Amino acid sequence: MKKIEGHRAWFPERVTMPCLQSISALTRRAALLLGALGLMLTFVTTTHAQATRYAGAPPLLLGAAWYPEQWPEAQWDHDLALMQAAHVHLVRIGEFAWSRMEPREGVYDFGWLDRAIAAAARHHIVVVLGTPTAAPPAWLTQKYPDTLRVSEDGVRDEHGNRQQFSFASTRYRRFAHDIAEQMAKRFGHNPDVVGWQLDNEYAADSFDPDAKAQFHAWLQHKYGSIEALNHRWATAYWSQTYDNFEQIPVRADHENPALLLDWKRFVSDTWRSYSLNQIDAIRPHVDPRQFITTNTMGWFDGFDAYTVHQALDIAAWDDYVDTGEDYDWVDNAARHDLARGYKRRNFWVMETQPGFVNWHATNVTLRKGVVRDMAWQAIGHGADAVEYWQWRAAPNGQEEYHGTLVGADGTPVPVYGEIQQVGAEFAKAGAVLAGTTPHAEVAVINDFDSRWAIDFQRHAANFGPVAELKAFYRPLRAQAQVVDVVSAHAPLDGYKLVVAPALNVLTDAEAARLKAYVEHGGHLVLGPRSGMKNADDGLQPQRQPGPLASVLGGRVAQFYALDKAVPVAGEAGQGSATTWAEQLQAQSPQTQVVLRYGKSNGWLDDQPAVLSRRVGKGSITYVGAWLDDGLLDRLTASWLQQADVHAPVPGVPADVEVCVRGDARHQVVILVNHAAAARRVQLPSSMWPVLAEGGASSEVSLMPYGVVVLDSREPAAANR
Ligand code: GLA
Numbered sequence: 001m002k003k004i005e006g007h008r009a010w011f012p013e014r015v016t017m018p019c020l021q022s023i024s025a026l027t028r029r030a031a032l033l034l035g036a037l038g039l040m041l042t043f044v045t046t047t048h049a050q051a052t053r054y055a056g057a058p059p060l061l062l063g064a065a066w067y068p069e070q071w072p073e074a075q076w077d078h079d080l081a082l083m084q085a086a087h088v089h090l091v092r093i094g095e096f097a098w099s100r101m102e103p104r105e106g107v108y109d110f111g112w113l114d115r116a117i118a119a120a121a122r123h124h125i126v127v128v129l130g131t132p133t134a135a136p137p138a139w140l141t142q143k144y145p146d147t148l149r150v151s152e153d154g155v156r157d158e159h160g161n162r163q164q165f166s167f168a169s170t171r172y173r174r175f176a177h178d179i180a181e182q183m184a185k186r187f188g189h190n191p192d193v194v195g196w197q198l199d200n201e202y203a204a205d206s207f208d209p210d211a212k213a214q215f216h217a218w219l220q221h222k223y224g225s226i227e228a229l230n231h232r233w234a235t236a237y238w239s240q241t242y243d244n245f246e247q248i249p250v251r252a253d254h255e256n257p258a259l260l261l262d263w264k265r266f267v268s269d270t271w272r273s274y275s276l277n278q279i280d281a282i283r284p285h286v287d288p289r290q291f292i293t294t295n296t297m298g299w300f301d302g303f304d305a306y307t308v309h310q311a312l313d314i315a316a317w318d319d320y321v322d323t324g325e326d327y328d329w330v331d332n333a334a335r336h337d338l339a340r341g342y343k344r345r346n347f348w349v350m351e352t353q354p355g356f357v358n359w360h361a362t363n364v365t366l367r368k369g370v371v372r373d374m375a376w377q378a379i380g381h382g383a384d385a386v387e388y389w390q391w392r393a394a395p396n397g398q399e400e401y402h403g404t405l406v407g408a409d410g411t412p413v414p415v416y417g418e419i420q421q422v423g424a425e426f427a428k429a430g431a432v433l434a435g436t437t438p439h440a441e442v443a444v445i446n447d448f449d450s451r452w453a454i455d456f457q458r459h460a461a462n463f464g465p466v467a468e469l470k471a472f473y474r475p476l477r478a479q480a481q482v483v484d485v486v487s488a489h490a491p492l493d494g495y496k497l498v499v500a501p502a503l504n505v506l507t508d509a510e511a512a513r514l515k516a517y518v519e520h521g522g523h524l525v526l527g528p529r530s531g532m533k534n535a536d537d538g539l540q541p542q543r544q545p546g547p548l549a550s551v552l553g554g555r556v557a558q559f560y561a562l563d564k565a566v567p568v569a570g571e572a573g574q575g576s577a578t579t580w581a582e583q584l585q586a587q588s589p590q591t592q593v594v595l596r597y598g599k600s601n602g603w604l605d606d607q608p609a610v611l612s613r614r615v616g617k618g619s620i621t622y623v624g625a626w627l628d629d630g631l632l633d634r635l636t637a638s639w640l641q642q643a644d645v646h647a648p649v650p651g652v653p654a655d656v657e658v659c660v661r662g663d664a665r666h667q668v669v670i671l672v673n674h675a676a677a678a679r680r681v682q683l684p685s686s687m688w689p690v691l692a693e694g695g696a697s698s699e700v701s702l703m704p705y706g707v708v709v710l711d712s713r714e715p716a717a718a719n720r
């Protein structure tokens with residue numbers, strides 16, 4: 001790719017997808033194909049555009065984390081040339097380089113960054129700048145030790161390692177603001193800088209005096225009076241009644257669940273304001289085209305990711321998998337969908353592993369071919385950039401064993417070739433995938449309040465809220481193939497089926513929205529433990545599902561933690577429940593018993609396990625148990641059938657993942673073979689290969705760990 005027209009060629013366009021009103025714009029042929037693929041022809045208006053796009057740079061960006069501060073400048077060009085040869089068009093730099101940018105308080109040195117950015121641009125590489133606040137310099141923490149974080153047991157961090165700052169410290173925020181502002185003034189109009197990453201992987205909260213005082217103020221602002229707090233927290237319990245806000249313990253464990261839930265919300269708001277502190281420093285000085293994000297971590301629940309993303313322009317996450325030659329691709333699929341749900345549009349993978357990491361006990365590498373498989377899975381789920389951590393092994397430091405593309409000697413390691421292939425493929429497929437995004441008819445609700453509330457009081461040790469979410473997600477992914485994961489506050493109108501795996505905390509407002517969704521023809525499935533708690537993590541005055549019990553025409557008579565399997569049977573077949581089983585009661589003649597328990601503890605024998613009720617054209621279903629995979633497969637099939645949702649590519653082998661991205665003009669199917677053996681897939685109609693040469697076909701062969709990208713539109717049409 002040539003960089004043309006000087007710097008202007010790098011200016012990005014924020015791409016806004018037109019909402020598809022009708023299919024009149026489609027060619028008849030394309031319409032037939034879309035129909036054959038069973039794909040939605042009317043898009044949800046809230047639907048998601050490509051996260052970012054830069055004229056002159058490929059729409060799909062391959063990138064790497066580069067640390068120019070670790071190397072003599074004379075070596076930069078050599079590294080950048082190797083990046084260019086691998087089709088790397090993006091580097092993220094600077095996120096740990098504070099001591100290099102501000103070697104002494106108020107003394108800034110950005111010349112090296114100017115030169116690093118310019119050197120990258122000469123190799124057609126754009127830059128995301130990291131603010132360096134995850135690694136404060138020694139002069140700062142030595143002179144101002146009050147900026148260091150304090151753990152829950154009261155121990156103040158020492159300087160060293162990273163993330164040793166307090167996220168609430170007023171003084172630390174002043175320094176963070178200043179360094180971010182200085183960077184913004186310097187690079188806000190630099191045409192080769194496309195965006196900003198704030199800090200790095202927000203994680204550690206702090207219990208320093210600033211944080212404690214802010215928590216008390218936050219509670220006062222929320223409740224207004226201590227009496228209101230006492231009432232809502234039900235502090236008569238264990239003599240917890242407070243006379244003033246300063247008395248309230250600041251804890252993340254072993255406390256009243258109302259306090260614990262509010263602490264998590266306070267932490268979420270504090271990370272949001274931590275972001276805003278830097279955004280307020282950056283935004284006034286930078287071109288609007290430069291996005292601001294931060295890199296998050298999959299299922300991490302230290303804060304409510306929806307709250308934090310309110311302040312950010314795009315979502316970006318760090319995709320690391322559990323160690324092993326293969327990876328749990330369904331888990332990874334769900335995490336991509338989670339990230340896409342933060343802004344409900346395309347996202348970036350800000351970091352991913354070039355084979356292996358260094359932080360497991362045994363850091364097994366992904367087998368040959370699986371790094372490419374993961375990269376295409378990311379694109380299939382709506383990523384517009386995939387960035388490897390890191391480019392080159394650092395000469396020293398805590399991560400000397402981590403996977404890289406290039407060794408400390410500056411020459412490629414074996415996985416470089418595989419990533420180079422990914423880069424060549426991104427370049428080839430970019431034009432076809434530009435502006436496209438997944439369009440789901442099915443949504444799974446991920447609710448941080450509910451996850452926290454269950455984890456505060458699990459009752460059954462194995463009831464992990466994420467594992468439970470994934471139990472519902474897995475058959476949806478297999479059968480519907482395009483699935484959104486969204487917050488309980490997301491608009492639901494565009495979905496035919498909404499599944500809330502364990503919506504434990506259900507506020508009256510959310511319940512009203514879900515009820516309206518069902519009454520307007522939506523199909524809602526609630527998993528076990530749903531509707532048990534109110535907004536304060538107190539018990540709802542009605543039994544589960546609380547404010548939705550009347551719509552369901554049924555309720556939970558009692559819940560039971562299980563230490564062995566319980567038989568379950570009904571029209572969906574036979575199977576078992578483990579971990580959790582609720583004895584349900586139908587209270588309306590229209591409420592159907594879908595499954596019943598068999599013989600078990602006596603209480604559950606012959607009692608309903610799943611209830612369902614039709615409401616106009618919609619329905620509400622309550623699943624009271626953690627069901628085995630086979631039963632959930634069959635139930636899921638019945639929910640999808642009822643909601644009229646069909647797989648775009650039906651009948652694929654279980655280890656072949658189908659991803660679909662589309663826009664008003666066409667659909668792109670990405671098939672990823674997660675098996676170590678070849679697979680064949682029959683398409684419902686002919687499609688055109690994007691990566692390989694050749695004509696349209698309806699039969700596709702996939703190599704072991706193979707990837708095939710297919711376009712519903714013939715290449716000639718794409719050029720029109
Ligand atoms: C102990 C305590 C009670 C209650 C029960 C719960 O017996 O005295 O207050 O906590 O445990 O099992």
Ligand code: GLA
Nearest residue numbers: 200201318351357358389402
């Ligand atoms: C995280 C961090 C990176 C690096 C990698 C190593 O994602 O953001 O700085 O430490 O882990 O896997």
